[in-house]
Amino acid sequence: MPELPEVETLRRYLEQTSLHQKINGFTTEDPKRQLALPPEELHEEIMGRQMVSTTRIGKHLLVALDNGKVISLHFGMTGDLHYYRIPEDAPRFERATFYFDSGFKLAFVDSRKFGRIGLWDSEEAYIKAKALGPDALEISADVLQKGLQKRKSPIKPVLLDQKLLAGIGNWLVDEILYQAGIHPETIAGELTSSQLQNLVNAMQEVLKTAIDKEAVYRELPATFLIHAREWDTSPHPEENTHKHCYRCQTEILKTTVGGRATYFCPSCQVK
DNA sequence: TAAAATGTTCTCTT
DNA sequence: AAAGAGAACATTTT
Incomplete structure (x- = not known):
């Protein structure tokens, strides 16, 4: 939960x-x-x-x-x-x-x-x-950028660091990076300014949408990556379309980043 | 049945 | 000091 x-x-x-x-x-x-x-x-x-x-x-x-x-x-x-x-x-x-x-x-x-x-x-x-950082809904683009700048790890584990910003967990970080079109292994300090902007926008959008749906996963938009996760209890599990990227139809991949299960679109999220 | 699971914290190393 | 890697924690579900 x-x-x-x-x-x-x-x-x-x-x-x-x-x-x-x-x-x-x-x-x-x-x-x-x-x-x-x-x-x-x-x-x-x-x-x-x-x-x-x-x-x-x-x-x-x-x-x-x-x-x-x-x-x-x-x-x-x-x-x-x-x-x-x-x-x-x-x-x-x-x-x-x-x-x-x-x-x-x-x-x-x-x-x-x-x-x-x-x-x-x-x-x-x-x-x-x-030692909690600012809440993910409150953090400014500027503070986030400064926090990411010096980090040499992949962006995914950095966003999971609650000392940097608080509230992002394993499904959210995958969702946010997917919506922002950023590969989860991109080095945090090497994000371009446009990637950073996409990240900030995606974070707000994903969080607000999820809160709006009271975090009931099956009610989240079809454009959300979360439906590709195995534990998504879709009412129609036989329909496997949710295992593919809604944008390009590429099959969603599952890997491990920072020791955590990670889902991403290999076509929309390139390093 | 073995493996994986939405998170944090501690230890060890760099 | 700070960052990163990896294990540990307890239990249920698939």
Whole structure:
């Protein structure tokens, strides 16, 4: 699930379900692993408090409490949220739960258990601790260009570096490079100014489109590369057209760049 | 059944 | 100091 558009969708979900209710309980399956602080401490700080507002930076969701503290939610590879009341609606893989006095619960769902929950004195403290760069929707072309300039790695792993800019994950980076017509192994510092411009435009376009569709992949435009990924659950898997570039019909290739699975069009994205 | 999976972080090396 | 490579983390799904 959780790259920038997914986390933005979760932020809105939390905002529409869970604000302004008294928290009267919190449980975790595996506090040592899932919490960035001792469970007693978290419990003490949030009991009786209310969530009052949310912020997102990159893939991180921050929830402000009415005592000024900030809960951090990071969703790892498979994190999700589910708000419910009756036990029949409990999701699979519920790893942590916030209980409200309304009787509703906010579940932190996470099959692979890479997600983390923390408590901080301020948003700034969290951003500093994680050394997060500017959010991918906010970063200016100028700052991005300066960040890329000195890097000698392929552009793909550089864009995945959350210290440079926050929010881009493995499917997004492939999508953005595809839309920008840039080969994922192009050395970051060697991008031309027109490539850089294409990159900035594609990043905005892809992020906004994905947020607009609430990160539901099958609703993304047919022009999106994401439909070529194996885990795309197309309603018509027998139609293999999504394995080809919508622009030139060339077969989409799968390789490894920076240790991650990488999809690209060998014809539209040349080094 | 072995392999791959939307992410981060740590260690080691350069 | 900073950048890059690679492994580790835990579990599910195909």
